Amino acid sequence: MNEAARKPLGRFVPLVVFAALVAFFVVGLVWNQSHDARFVPSPLIDKPAPDFRLPRLERPTEFVTKADLLGKPYLINVFASWCFACGDEHPVLMAYRDKFGIPLVGYDYKDAPQDARAWLQRHGDPYHEVITDQSGDTAIDFGVYGAPETYLIDAQGIIRYKHIGPLTPEVIAKELEPKIRALEQGT
Amino acid sequence: MRHSWLRWIVAAILMICAIAPAVAIDPLPFQNEAQRDRFQHLTGELRCMVCQDESLLASNADFAKQLRRQIFDMMQQGKSDKEIKDWLVARYSTFILYDPPLAPSTIALWFGTPAILLIGAGVVVVLLRRRTRPSNAIAEEPGDDW
Amino acid sequence: MNPELGQIALILALLLSGLQCALPIIGAWRGSKPLMATAPTLAVGQFVFVALAFGILMWSFWTNDFSVAYVAQNSNLDLPWFYKLSAVWGAHEGSLLLWMLILNLWTVALVAVLGTRLPQEFFARVVGVLGFVAFGFLLYMIATSNPFVRLFPVPANGADLNPVLQDPGLVFHPPTLYMGYVGFSVAFAFAIASLLGGELKSTWVRWARPWTNVAWGFLTLGIVAGSAWAYYELGWGGWWFWDPVENASFMPWLIGAALIHAQAITDKRDGLRAWTLLLSIFGFAFSLLGTFLVRSGLLTSVHAFAFAPARGVFILVYLAVVVGGSLLLYALRAPKVTGGKSFALASRETLMVIGNLMLTVACAMVLLGTLYPLVGEALNIGRISVGPPYFGPLFLILMTPLVLALPFGPLSRWGKADLGVWKRALIRVVALAVTAGIIGFIIGARSFMDLLGITAAVWVMAGVVMFAIKRWREAPRGKRYPFEMLGMMLAHFGIGVFIAGAILTRSMSVEQDVSMKPGSTVQVGNYDFHFNGVTETPGPNYRAEQGSVSVSRNGRQVAMLHPQKRTYSGGQVQTEASIQAGVFRDLYVSLGDPIGDGAWSLRVYDKPFVRWIWGGGVLMMLGGFVVVLDRRFRLKRAPEPEPVHAKPEPEAPRKLAEGEA
Numbered sequence: 001m002n003e004a005a006r007k008p009l010g011r012f013v014p015l016v017v018f019a020a021l022v023a024f025f026v027v028g029l030v031w032n033q034s035h036d037a038r039f040v041p042s043p044l045i046d047k048p049a050p051d052f053r054l055p056r057l058e059r060p061t062e063f064v065t066k067a068d069l070l071g072k073p074y075l076i077n078v079f080a081s082w083c084f085a086c087g088d089e090h091p092v093l094m095a096y097r098d099k100f101g102i103p104l105v106g107y108d109y110k111d112a113p114q115d116a117r118a119w120l121q122r123h124g125d126p127y128h129e130v131i132t133d134q135s136g137d138t139a140i141d142f143g144v145y146g147a148p149e150t151y152l153i154d155a156q157g158i159i160r161y162k163h164i165g166p167l168t169p170e171v172i173a174k175e176l177e178p179k180i181r182a183l184e185q186g187t
Numbered sequence: 188m189r190h191s192w193l194r195w196i197v198a199a200i201l202m203i204c205a206i207a208p209a210v211a212i213d214p215l216p217f218q219n220e221a222q223r224d225r226f227q228h229l230t231g232e233l234r235c236m237v238c239q240d241e242s243l244l245a246s247n248a249d250f251a252k253q254l255r256r257q258i259f260d261m262m263q264q265g266k267s268d269k270e271i272k273d274w275l276v277a278r279y280s281t282f283i284l285y286d287p288p289l290a291p292s293t294i295a296l297w298f299g300t301p302a303i304l305l306i307g308a309g310v311v312v313v314l315l316r317r318r319t320r321p322s323n324a325i326a327e328e329p330g331d332d333w
Numbered sequence: 334m335n336p337e338l339g340q341i342a343l344i345l346a347l348l349l350s351g352l353q354c355a356l357p358i359i360g361a362w363r364g365s366k367p368l369m370a371t372a373p374t375l376a377v378g379q380f381v382f383v384a385l386a387f388g389i390l391m392w393s394f395w396t397n398d399f400s401v402a403y404v405a406q407n408s409n410l411d412l413p414w415f416y417k418l419s420a421v422w423g424a425h426e427g428s429l430l431l432w433m434l435i436l437n438l439w440t441v442a443l444v445a446v447l448g449t450r451l452p453q454e455f456f457a458r459v460v461g462v463l464g465f466v467a468f469g470f471l472l473y474m475i476a477t478s479n480p481f482v483r484l485f486p487v488p489a490n491g492a493d494l495n496p497v498l499q500d501p502g503l504v505f506h507p508p509t510l511y512m513g514y515v516g517f518s519v520a521f522a523f524a525i526a527s528l529l530g531g532e533l534k535s536t537w538v539r540w541a542r543p544w545t546n547v548a549w550g551f552l553t554l555g556i557v558a559g560s561a562w563a564y565y566e567l568g569w570g571g572w573w574f575w576d577p578v579e580n581a582s583f584m585p586w587l588i589g590a591a592l593i594h595a596q597a598i599t600d601k602r603d604g605l606r607a608w609t610l611l612l613s614i615f616g617f618a619f620s621l622l623g624t625f626l627v628r629s630g631l632l633t634s635v636h637a638f639a640f641a642p643a644r645g646v647f648i649l650v651y652l653a654v655v656v657g658g659s660l661l662l663y664a665l666r667a668p669k670v671t672g673g674k675s676f677a678l679a680s681r682e683t684l685m686v687i688g689n690l691m692l693t694v695a696c697a698m699v700l701l702g703t704l705y706p707l708v709g710e711a712l713n714i715g716r717i718s719v720g721p722p723y724f725g726p727l728f729l730i731l732m733t734p735l736v737l738a739l740p741f742g743p744l745s746r747w748g749k750a751d752l753g754v755w756k757r758a759l760i761r762v763v764a765l766a767v768t769a770g771i772i773g774f775i776i777g778a779r780s781f782m783d784l785l786g787i788t789a790a791v792w793v794m795a796g797v798v799m800f801a802i803k804r805w806r807e808a809p810r811g812k813r814y815p816f817e818m819l820g821m822m823l824a825h826f827g828i829g830v831f832i833a834g835a836i837l838t839r840s841m842s843v844e845q846d847v848s849m850k851p852g853s854t855v856q857v858g859n860y861d862f863h864f865n866g867v868t869e870t871p872g873p874n875y876r877a878e879q880g881s882v883s884v885s886r887n888g889r890q891v892a893m894l895h896p897q898k899r900t901y902s903g904g905q906v907q908t909e910a911s912i913q914a915g916v917f918r919d920l921y922v923s924l925g926d927p928i929g930d931g932a933w934s935l936r937v938y939d940k941p942f943v944r945w946i947w948g949g950g951v952l953m954m955l956g957g958f959v960v961v962l963d964r965r966f967r968l969k970r971a972p973e974p975e976p977v978h979a980k981p982e983p984e985a986p987r988k989l990a991e992g993e994a
Binding site for chain 1: 607611614618625645646649652653656657660661663664665667704707708710715716
């Protein structure tokens with residue numbers, strides 16, 4: 001550690017390294033202000049949505065598959081009656097269901113059908129269609145890990161956008177709406 | 188460690204992990220001890236996406252339970268650890284791996300330590316060469332050498 | 334007592350800390366004895382007010398004063414009295430107050446022990462630096478984290494302390510950990526004082542050494558307590574997870590271990606002066622960094638932080654000022670620090686330098702891995718997790734040279750080692766380690782890692798024992814084991830015990846999750862666990878479902894275990910494992926959920942040698958403490974001509990002595 005006597009600049013190395021570290025912390029703090037660390041970007045963006053075959057909430061003997069929904073873009077909103085944040089999100093969905101311009105499919109996640117039905121009856125049903133996944137196995141294929149989550153899927157069945165956590169008017173205006181419009185122009 | 192209570196404070200805020208008891212006890216019917224060990228080792232190296240400070244092995248979140256079950260089933264089907272990891276990564280990204288694979292974004296992570304070691308070793312070699320020059324009289328401590 | 338008084342006490346302490354920083358340092362700069370003489374008084378005054386604030390907060394908990402928001406959030410009428418008191422440091426604001434109190438304890442101890450023994454000018458600077466550290470922390474507390482904020486309307490009952498914290502572990506873990514963290518501020522203050530004063534002789538290092546050792550001992554104990562707590566409270570049977578918060582406490586520990594050895598070289602051989610200065614700064618910097626990482630919520634979760642962005646920003650600014658300022662000072666002043674005695678390549682110095690290198694690089698590795706996910710986020714290259722599979726193998730690789738060198742350090746002479754001693758030692762250590770490996774293999778250890786671990790543990794322990802024998806034979810009676818040496822032997826032996834525990838637990842543990850009906854038995858390892866059923870048991874602030882499991886070996890009962898699943902009054906559920914602890918094995922049961930048909934899920938462990946992990950840590954801690962007793966560190970009351978100065982070193986400046994005159 002002696003060579004610094006010859007070139008004292010070496011003594012500044014710890015200071016410079018530390019300054020770089022502080023700079024990273026500043027960036028990290030700023031990043032933290034605008035991001036939620038819980039939300040991990042999905043690797044499925046721009047990949048085909050997984051195949052699924054799930055029963056309708058209202059008519060459990062009828063199944064909806066991925067193929068049934070091909071042909072036009074649609075939204076999948078993962079919700080559950082036990083999910084607190086879904087209650088926060090619900091009024092937003094009620095207000096926006098007709099403004100999206102594309103169908104909104106409810107995905108009832110690990111929930112008892114009667115609970116989900118009661119929940120929708122009490123709060124209102126914003127969905128054009130509700131499918132149920134009681135086991136949650138299909139949800140793993142979608143990479144669901146916390147309700148609510150919202151997927152935008154295009155006419156070819158490709159996932160174009162995913163939002164984790166409750167949709168807010170801000171998120172819809174800034175992120176979701178432009179993506180939907182882009183899809184509509186594309187087709 | 189303090190991580191436990193920090194984790195719980197965070198968990199209490201999130202109301203996701205907090206409802207469940209702390210310990211993830213999950214009696215799965217393993218075929219033998221080796222499979223149990225393999226399962227414990229594998230899930231210990233995977234991150235729970237919900238309670239993000241816990242491994243899939245330790246977390247009692249519903250999500251972790253379900254994934255443990257899935258991984259167990261895949262093991263029964265004879266899938267290898269790599270296949271299981273790939274399956275998870277395809278759905279949840281490499282974030283789920285506590286062992287980040289070597290990629291352009293992790294080069295600095297994996298080669299940072301060897302680089303620091305080399306630099307440090309270089310400095311030490313320079314120091315030792317200077318201080319151990321034969322021309323310098325070596326001062327030996329006489330008597331009780333302590 | 335009125336909580337507002339606590340707030341006033343904190344503000345007064347802030348004012349005093351400001352004075353404690355300014356007056357003695359100005360005094361030392363101007364050579365004003367009256368100004369320098371204020372240092373002890375101001376330090377004690379600050380301590381009195383911080384202790385008063387701490388006492389008032391404790392009183393608020395004791396008297397269930399839920400008009401104080403912090404008490405309302407962290408206590409409850411039904412909380413047992415000892416947890417009411419330890420709840421003082423159960424959350425952010427109170428743990429900062431504890432941090433402050435401990436800083437003041439260290440400062441007052443310094444005043445009491447060294448106040449009249451050190452050169453006045455130097456001592457004034459040391460106290461001034463500690464005053465600066467205290468000023469920043471007090472400002473932070475008052476500005477962003479006041480524990481005395483009132484709550485209105487006053488709730489009838491508090492929200493209760495988090496159940497995970499209602500454990501004897503919490504009573505001890507944070508205070509000991511903070512004793513370690515904050516203790517490094519003493520070595521830091523000595524280093525900065527010597528840089529400030531241009532006092533470049535390394536006399537200060539001898540004064541600082543006992544304090545560094547004690548701080549490191551406490552930090553070791555804090556980490557051990559935390560690890561043991563995680564083991565029985567989190568219930569996954571692990572004792573270390575390389576969690577960011579664990580890493581935050583481990584980094585200063587590694588630096589502290591390096592610093593202890595660097596200080597020894599500087600003290601005895603006058604070498605590595607600049608490196609010792611730098612490590613003194615790093616030790617405290619990592620303590621602050623640990624506090625920052627945990628308290629800003631930057632790594633573990635945004636949420637602790639998103640509620641109060643000011644907190645993270647404040648600590649970052651504080652960190653930048655304290656550490657950045659110190660490193661700047663180092664860059665400007667340290668080049669003058671050169672010299673030291675020469676040594677041969679084969680010498681104790683060389684081995685200790687290599688040890689220092691490995692410990693420092695290990696710390697850098699932990700820092701890199703801990704911060705890397707943050708880098709990934711900041712640069713938008715995707716979210717990355719870095720966990721045990723990264724840290725574990727790299728740490729093992731980095732520690733290998735250190736473990737290999739460990740037996741030979743004490744056996745070498747300063748300056749030039751006797752190669753004959755090395756050779757004889759090498760033969761014996763290798764023989765013993767290989768024998769241990771063979772015995773391990775015969776007993777049943779098969780994996781490469783296990784054999785390596787057994788060999789390494791014996792390698793280290795044999796080295797210490799051989800050194801002890803050599804001293805016994807060669808040194809005169811009464812001078813065989815000075816305390817400094819005894820401390821070294823304890824700590825090094827502790828490393829061996831730790832390695833043995835860590836490796837053997839890993840390979841020999843049997844862990845099973847089972848579903849059991851009352852009356853059924855499961856065999857785990859060599860033990861039969863018989864499940865007798867579950868009964869309801871009331872507790873002070875919870876009700877518990879208590880399982881009863883009798884453990885027997887070869888038909889003879891060896892333990893009766895009562896794991897609990899508690900539902901606290903706040904509705905939180907917490908499992909309490911029941912452990913039969915032993916020197917050679919722990920039997921461990923925790924209770925899960927009823928899974929229908931009267932059956933319960935249970936987790937059953939047989940964990941051999943797990944106590945050795947913490948036993949090794951406790952030995953290391955004792956080592957740190959014992960060193961302090963050494964005659965070497967006893968200072969005479971009059972600081973005038975230091976006996977150390979008698980060593981001929983004409984080139985060294987003697988500013989201190991000039992200032993004294």
